[in-house]
Amino acid sequence: MMSDEMLASQVLEGDLCAFEELVNKYKKSVFAIIYRIIGQYQEAEDLSQEVFLTVYEKIYQFDVSKKFAPWIHRIAVNTTISALRKKKKVMNLSFDETYIQTLDNSPVNSMGDPHQYYERKELGAFINEVIMDLPESYRVIITLRYQMDYNNGEIAEILGISKENVEVKVHRARKAMRKLYMQKAERKGDTI
Amino acid sequence: MNCQQAENHIYQYCEANLSPELCLLLEEHLKTCENCRNLVELTRMENAVLKDALALDYLDDNFTRRVMNAVSARSMASTMDQKPVSKPRAKRPYWYLATAAAIVLLFTAFAPGIYNNLFNQDSQMDVAIKDTARNQETVDKALEIARQENELTGDAAQFGSAAIQSFDAGTVTEYTDNASSTGTNETQHYNNQNNSPASTDQNAPVQIAMIDAPNAEILQDTNGNTRSADSSVAFKTASPNRYRSYAVSVTDSMEDYSLMPVDLPNNYVLEKSLNADSAVVYIYSEINSNQAVELSIEPYTTATSDILTLAESDINSAKESTAQPLPQQLEVIIEYENTKYLVKLKSSLSNEELLKLVKEIHLGEQ
Numbered sequence: 001m002m003s004d005e006m007l008a009s010q011v012l013e014g015d016l017c018a019f020e021e022l023v024n025k026y027k028k029s030v031f032a033i034i035y036r037i038i039g040q041y042q043e044a045e046d047l048s049q050e051v052f053l054t055v056y057e058k059i060y061q062f063d064v065s066k067k068f069a070p071w072i073h074r075i076a077v078n079t080t081i082s083a084l085r086k087k088k089k090v091m092n093l094s095f096d097e098t099y100i101q102t103l104d105n106s107p108v109n110s111m112g113d114p115h116q117y118y119e120r121k122e123l124g125a126f127i128n129e130v131i132m133d134l135p136e137s138y139r140v141i142i143t144l145r146y147q148m149d150y151n152n153g154e155i156a157e158i159l160g161i162s163k164e165n166v167e168v169k170v171h172r173a174r175k176a177m178r179k180l181y182m183q184k185a186e187r188k189g190d191t192i
Numbered sequence: 193m194n195c196q197q198a199e200n201h202i203y204q205y206c207e208a209n210l211s212p213e214l215c216l217l218l219e220e221h222l223k224t225c226e227n228c229r230n231l232v233e234l235t236r237m238e239n240a241v242l243k244d245a246l247a248l249d250y251l252d253d254n255f256t257r258r259v260m261n262a263v264s265a266r267s268m269a270s271t272m273d274q275k276p277v278s279k280p281r282a283k284r285p286y287w288y289l290a291t292a293a294a295i296v297l298l299f300t301a302f303a304p305g306i307y308n309n310l311f312n313q314d315s316q317m318d319v320a321i322k323d324t325a326r327n328q329e330t331v332d333k334a335l336e337i338a339r340q341e342n343e344l345t346g347d348a349a350q351f352g353s354a355a356i357q358s359f360d361a362g363t364v365t366e367y368t369d370n371a372s373s374t375g376t377n378e379t380q381h382y383n384n385q386n387n388s389p390a391s392t393d394q395n396a397p398v399q400i401a402m403i404d405a406p407n408a409e410i411l412q413d414t415n416g417n418t419r420s421a422d423s424s425v426a427f428k429t430a431s432p433n434r435y436r437s438y439a440v441s442v443t444d445s446m447e448d449y450s451l452m453p454v455d456l457p458n459n460y461v462l463e464k465s466l467n468a469d470s471a472v473v474y475i476y477s478e479i480n481s482n483q484a485v486e487l488s489i490e491p492y493t494t495a496t497s498d499i500l501t502l503a504e505s506d507i508n509s510a511k512e513s514t515a516q517p518l519p520q521q522l523e524v525i526i527e528y529e530n531t532k533y534l535v536k537l538k539s540s541l542s543n544e545e546l547l548k549l550v551k552e553i554h555l556g557e558q
Contacts, residue, residue, distance in 0.1 A: 019263065023256050031251045045252060052259045053266065085529070124241035131246065146239075147246040171203055178238070 004068035011059050023052055026069070029148055030076045036139040037080045039132055047083055051076045073148065074158045077140060084136070126181035133180055138173035145170050193221040198228045206235045453487055453535075454556030456549070460485065471536075478541065485539040485549065492525055492532035522546060528555040 002010075002018075004025065010018035030051050035044035054075055062071055131139060144150045144158060152166040159166070198221045204210040205218055222229050252258075453474055460476040463484070471490035478485065522537045533555060539546055 016260070016263065020256060020260055023259050027251060027255055027259075028248070031255075032246070032248045035248055036246075045255065048251070048255070049259055049262060053262055056263050056266075123237055124245040127238070127241060127245040142242075143246060146242040149243075167204075171200070174203055174235075174238070178234075 005064050005066075008059055008062050008068050009064050011056070019056060022055070022068075022072075026072055027052075029069075030072065032147055033073060033076045033140060033143055034080045036131070036143040037077070037136045038084065039136075043083075047080055048076075051079050054079060069148075070150070070154050070158050073144070073150075074160075077158060123181075126184060127177065130177060130180040130184055134173065134176055137169070138176055141166070141169050142173050142177065193217045195221075195225060195228055198222070198225065199231060202228070202232055202235050206232060206239055452556065453489070453553050455552055455554045457552060460549070478545075481541065481545075483539060483541050485537060485541060485546075487538075487553070488536045489555070490534050492534040522550050524550055524553070526553065526555050 002021075004022065007018040007022050011022065027048065031044055031048045034047045034051070035041065038044050038047065051072070055072055058075070062068065131142065134142070141155065141159070144155045145152075150158065152163045152170070155166045155170075156163040161169075198218055201210055201214055201218050205215065210218065222232065452472075456476065459479045461479055463475045463477050471488040473486060473488040476485045476487065477483065524535045524537075525532050526535050527533070535553060535555075537546065537550060537553075539549075541549070
């Protein structure tokens, strides 16, 4: 089976079938990243298409000695951030410290046995519900880390931030996510 | 370890990323703290469900077909416009390689003499060449082609006083121009009768080119003394997929993006991008004239505030002025997203064309 990097080389030679294979392979992950940042289905789909067209046009810039996945996902992140900038005029993708401080008000450790309150399925549903309530920057970092299974180094490369910074941000994003679903559970009566 | 410290390490602990020392400390704490044990359990549960919870499976089935249709349509449109979608290759006349080879021959045969005769006394060129064996291979290959073409003398003469060196895979060649402060035209700006060139430019080594593209053969004019209209910079690259791409990365928390020149006229073809210190250099060739344009972008800082800013009115007035010669190097400050970038252009294009080009340049994200 041909590697993504070999497929990219073939695209450069004009092989559209190789490009189609790359589209099929990456459409879900590209869409997921974009959707998690932008939060709207139609817009995410349009931007996904734009990302693949950009990939096709810029494929000559891809260094075949490197991995293809981080390269395309970086394009996806940058394209989406750029679209957000145009849309909002003012970019708002920085990690909001006040947001996490608000969530930090309640102590984390005052909890009982999680199994007593959550079934795995139920926990998954809670997470799914709150994920879109997180700031975009937290959503994208959680998506890259847990959905795409990127390690901190790879995320650092995609987002252009340091590896240490990624670790801190993943931690904050997880903490924020937990607070949100706990609050949601409390409102629903599943107090923990 | 207290609960707060424990909490900070639990994510890494659950992903087996914690150092053995911290692991021991945390496990010691867990033995006595039920809340933290529950937190570990909850984190593990989250890890187990996160992937599935995040899964998105509602992308339209026809997505691939739509993308491929769009790609085909764009390819077709580009073909009709004679503007290729993938990496465009500048068309070069057949004698181009022979010319290059001829220059290499002249250079290698008469290098000491050329150095003595070509560079004026105010300028010294330090040429450091590594991997000379591979360089020699390229030179030999070029010479062979040149011999076959029998065009040695005529075309070589076109390059006049240019000293040219070939590059090859794995070779890093640096040309350092140590022009003294009295050296002519090192960084000449439009209104330099009033403003002396930026002091940081004087005596500072100027790295003209640093190449790391395998299979790339580059012919570069090293006549840094004048950068006159005669000094042409010609590039030829054997393999487009070997291009390395760099861009100016602006990192501010998550707000990072990579900048590159956009909106250049279609007759300017991007040949290469190079990373050089804080700047990124883009090399374009003008298809019709076969002239190169070196365009560098770097974040503009107050340290470089004495560098001339070219407003459009400056360009127009300079264009109309016949009193002062127009430079072969322009420096402009272009703003993008409220941030200023210093953009430098070097070229042997005519002044008219360079001025026209500088007005077309905008910055965009890669």
